[in-house]
Amino acid sequence: MFDLYKPSEDHDELRAAVRDVVDKEIAPHATEVDAEARYPQEAHDALVDTDFFAAHIPEEYDGVGADALAVAIIIEEVARGCMSSSLIPAVNKLGSLPIQLGGNEEIKQKYLPRLAAGEATISYGLSEPEAGSDTASMKTRATRDGDDWILNGTKAWITNAGVSEYYTVMAVTDPDGKRGSNITAFVVEKSDEGFSFGAKERKLGIKGSPTRELLFDNCRIPGDRVVGDIGGGLKLALQTLDHTRVTIAAQAVGVAQGALDYAIDYIKERQQFGKRIADFQGIQFMVADMGMKLEAARQLTYVAAAKSERNDSDLGYYGAAAKAFASDVAMEITTDAVQLLGGAGYVQDHPVERMMRDAKITQIYEGTNQVQRLVMGRKLLS
Template identity: 75%
Template structure:
């Protein structure tokens, strides 16, 4: 899907991101309530982890869930939430023990779009993926029943990080798709465009660019496939391979789309061709679900722990 439209590819990608915590840690009752509507295509899921002051440093989140009898009362906000406003259900991480050990005091909950006190910020004005809605989640005394807790109290951040190990592979796949679409368009163009009496694809300088684009793209694709297989098996080294696939593929997507714009020259810089959109869309793959600097930290820690 990302080969044609990165925004459209985020529909299933974010459904996976939102439902993965339930698949990994929810009770059978919670799964039976929320997963079938998504599988039928009747509802979308979204994922609320990041905040304005808690991006890479997720453990510093300020969103709070306070126990009130048999319920929890949620207050705070979440930032950069894909599908916000469009999704029916939201997996939201909140601090449930402000005095508890950092990283072990966060719990996950399912929030429904129609819950009283749950609202959305204005749509973000973004560089790319403009066809995909991104907004803030805002919680003002939102009452959440106890049975909507995902997993155990205090294990939310652990569950969130396990989720990202799996879903980063999806971002790697998205990046590969964007890069493939850009290479496809570039190849079509250099086969047709003529300068100095011959096709520009016949010039060795451009051929070397195309060779590098294709080589890096296929290396990224293989890395994503390997990580995807490890995700399906829940291999113990998934953390390294998920981070590596996302990091490498997104860097490749940025390089390939930038070079594709260059190959089209002035046409690549216009909206008459899709390359400028692909280049803008590729940029976010280096940022969301953990910046590529964070991916390198994840990889290094996994290597040092061996």
């Protein structure tokens, strides 16, 4: 077990190892990945080679069994260099965690070792065009046909869709059942007949991570692909998000750190009125606020990671708080980094404009920050 507020020596060594990989193999391609809106295959390969691809998979399924703080550090450090690339380990955890939390031994043995080995990625299918924050109103249906299930419907905003081999998908299995208790989780494979993808979304940021719809047209899957209990899918989905909101907070911390690092290097070199920009008190106050808020976000994220590892009863509150606070801070810091560079910050010759665009999504996905505040408010009032 690790301390709530201070990572262990092993965590510090992990950070150094990930940072080395990011600096050499991932960050150098980030500008090109963004400009071409292409999947960061270089990052994918580097993460597989170094066991940072799906480090959360337990050792009994051939994984490295990294704890929740270690996974947060991996995602943070990758996001520092390339936000699109950080979605590879983040979404692998998001897509596979329902299997870990609710799957039987057969389905765990079928999918988790392949993920741990880097032979496949896995995505998460919860949101729909008309069911974003209100997930219980989803329309995708799964109907029994003998031992099989037939899926029909659409999932929207699916990260790494088309790249991933596997998809954990939520579908209504009892249309007349109690709202929220009539949804079941399934694993869908890319090769399943009747399963296809929509066009890639044209996005503000994280352009290297493809976002597409999942389309199900009488998609037949075998009965052994059910994850957890029939009707227990939404509960499993929300339980998953309690844990994975920590990874979004880690992404936010990482991209904010990358922007702050770059801005500090710039203002220490750039001169105006005969001295470095960094020597002006107003600039120093601005940098001080950025650093202070970033460290507060990091510490809250690490506390939430510790609670995720222990599965504490108040994880829902801390996961929401870390995600909301860290993502708001990331948007503020990346915007201020652009400001510190002045006109240079507004052009693509410098990475801070990309970081600002990438940071925005952390305030939106896995539950908007308005939804996170609803979660926190209800917890505090209950």
